[in-house]
Amino acid sequence: MSSYLEANARERIQRLLDAHSFEEFLPPSQRIVSPHLAQLDAPVAFDDGVVIGQGLLHGERVYAAAQEGGFMGGAVGEVHGAKLVGLLRRAVAQHASAVILLLETGGVRLHEANAGLIAVSEVMRAVLQTRAAGIPVIVLVGGSNGCFGGMGIVACCANAIVMSEEGRLAMSGPEVIETANGVEEFDSRDRALVWRTTGGKHRYLLGDCQAIVADDIAAFRQAASDAIHACDQGGVALTLAALEAEQAMLAARLQDFGAQSEPMEIWRRIGIDDPQAVSMLEAAEFTELVKHSVAHVAATQQGGR
Amino acid sequence: MKWKQIAAELFPAGHTISEQDNFLSGNAQVDGQTVAVIGTTNHTAIGVEIALAQARAILRVVREHPRRPILILVDTQGQRLRHRDEMLGINSYMAHLGKCIELARRSGHKVIALVYDQALSGGFITSGMMADACYALPESTIRVMGLAAMARITKVPEHRLAELAKDNPVFAPGPDNYLRMGGIEAIWGGDLAAQLATALADANPADRRTALGLARGGRKLAQPVIQAVLSGTDVHAA
Numbered sequence: 001m002s003s004y005l006e007a008n009a010r011e012r013i014q015r016l017l018d019a020h021s022f023e024e025f026l027p028p029s030q031r032i033v034s035p036h037l038a039q040l041d042a043p044v045a046f047d048d049g050v051v052i053g054q055g056l057l058h059g060e061r062v063y064a065a066a067q068e069g070g071f072m073g074g075a076v077g078e079v080h081g082a083k084l085v086g087l088l089r090r091a092v093a094q095h096a097s098a099v100i101l102l103l104e105t106g107g108v109r110l111h112e113a114n115a116g117l118i119a120v121s122e123v124m125r126a127v128l129q130t131r132a133a134g135i136p137v138i139v140l141v142g143g144s145n146g147c148f149g150g151m152g153i154v155a156c157c158a159n160a161i162v163m164s165e166e167g168r169l170a171m172s173g174p175e176v177i178e179t180a181n182g183v184e185e186f187d188s189r190d191r192a193l194v195w196r197t198t199g200g201k202h203r204y205l206l207g208d209c210q211a212i213v214a215d216d217i218a219a220f221r222q223a224a225s226d227a228i229h230a231c232d233q234g235g236v237a238l239t240l241a242a243l244e245a246e247q248a249m250l251a252a253r254l255q256d257f258g259a260q261s262e263p264m265e266i267w268r269r270i271g272i273d274d275p276q277a278v279s280m281l282e283a284a285e286f287t288e289l290v291k292h293s294v295a296h297v298a299a300t301q302q303g304g305r
Numbered sequence: 306m307k308w309k310q311i312a313a314e315l316f317p318a319g320h321t322i323s324e325q326d327n328f329l330s331g332n333a334q335v336d337g338q339t340v341a342v343i344g345t346t347n348h349t350a351i352g353v354e355i356a357l358a359q360a361r362a363i364l365r366v367v368r369e370h371p372r373r374p375i376l377i378l379v380d381t382q383g384q385r386l387r388h389r390d391e392m393l394g395i396n397s398y399m400a401h402l403g404k405c406i407e408l409a410r411r412s413g414h415k416v417i418a419l420v421y422d423q424a425l426s427g428g429f430i431t432s433g434m435m436a437d438a439c440y441a442l443p444e445s446t447i448r449v450m451g452l453a454a455m456a457r458i459t460k461v462p463e464h465r466l467a468e469l470a471k472d473n474p475v476f477a478p479g480p481d482n483y484l485r486m487g488g489i490e491a492i493w494g495g496d497l498a499a500q501l502a503t504a505l506a507d508a509n510p511a512d513r514r515t516a517l518g519l520a521r522g523g524r525k526l527a528q529p530v531i532q533a534v535l536s537g538t539d540v541h542a543a
């Protein structure tokens with residue numbers, strides 16, 4: 001077992017792909033750094049916190065990017081965002097089999113706020129452009145910083161999201177909500193509540209995440225491959241029918257769970273008889289439990305997004 | 306209500322826009338054609354309900370009125386900062402809205418956005434920033450977050466950020482800086498109806514924002530980095 005959580009971005013991408021197949025674009029030796037950080041006396045990184053390139057996944061040509069949570073929490077600045085956009089556009093130009101995004105990020109890098117916000121928007125559009133070209137985009141979330149902010153939106157623009165139970169996916173971080181609306185609104189130090197609200201199992205139960213895996217790079221590798229092939233049946237580009245189905249799904253979620261305040265109550269309503277036991281289950285056991293106890297969730301996993 | 310005044314200037318030939326729970330929707334006449342109008346008002350925070358309401362309206366236009374142009378009127382303080390929204394997966398709801406606008410553009414609808422008051426962060430990237438082109442009024446506010454909050458998170462003193470914001474488009478709020486960085490196509494003043502008609506005629510679905518940012522000097526590296534990745538001349542084996 002090789003922990004995804006503990007690996008850095010470059011280790012993750014190299015172990016995710018076939019051995020020795022990864023070729024990096026704009027590697028750190030080229031020293032393409034942020035033009036905005038120096039004036040704030042903030043450190044720069046020679047890859048601006050994201051590794052991009054191409055390689056093979058079970059012999060198929062894929063393009064991949066991995067955000068480095070160790071550099072400014074994986075946040076997106078001008079160069080970081082442009083590398084992601086460039087990768088996605090090159091994947092389209094080269095007819096890649098798929099694009100895999102290993103996201104670990106707090107969203108917009110506030111040190112280059114306006115440029116970062118536009119960059120996240122450009123990444124979002126580039127993801128959808130890639131899908132429009134018939135190339136599946138798969139997102140992996142399993143780093144300690146989670147996937148937040150605008151990149152939490154970008155993740156939901158992919159064909160599929162694979163998470164570990166340690167992974168977290170949301171929009172505003174608990175600290176931001178606590179700062180804005182008080183500790184009684186969201187206690188950011190209540191780790192269990194944060195996990196129940198943003199963690200991989202909750203996202204899987206809601207249907208926002210298509211696979212939950214152990215904290216193991218090999219498990220992410222297999223799930224990414226499976227997710228790409230699941231797109232062969234379901235289609236890759238956005239369609240009116242798929243978005244109308246998503247509209248109905250999100251409206252039903254609001255109808256069914258909009259009055260709840262505790263994620264475990266949602267799990268119980270979905271069909272999990274013993275929500276308290278969920279946190280103790282290994283990924284495989286959890287998936288089995290969901291398959292057997294939650295018929296409609298299992299059904300939505302087939303369709304992708 | 307500010308939107309009514311703006312709508313009167315934008316649509317001298319008339320409109321049927323109505324407001325419900327800070328959500329705007331209706332139709333308007335622009336240059337002899339019907340345009341669908343969707344938006345928000347009162348600086349409302351974008352929560353799961355209003356994201357879904359906007360998406361529903363966009364999907365209805367795509368389904369029932371093929372190729373009808375769409376105008377998005379932007380006024381939001383950003384995403385709603387509540388535990389409930391996060392628990393329900395607000396990022397999924399906002400992504401859904403963004404995807405619906407993308408579908409509209411890909412289905413042949415011209416989509417124009419106008420920031421007529423405030424635009425912030427997540428509420429902006431899934432609305433105005435998904436349009437073919439986003440315009441702003443000169444007195445509008447566009448930002449990621451306030452300088453005080455930014456100072457707390459970046460640990461750079463607020464007075465230092467305020468100083469940098471004076472001549473650096475990266476920090477300061479406001480449409481001028483977004484214009485220089487390519488995020489805003491143009492700032493409107495004077496005859497809004499004429500500018501809307503021109504914007505609709507000029508609408509182009511390609512994302513040209515990095516090129517604009519380079520040409521206007523606000524983002525000098527984004528476009529060259531994209532080009533370098535695309536050309537692959539500098540690729541090395543890892």
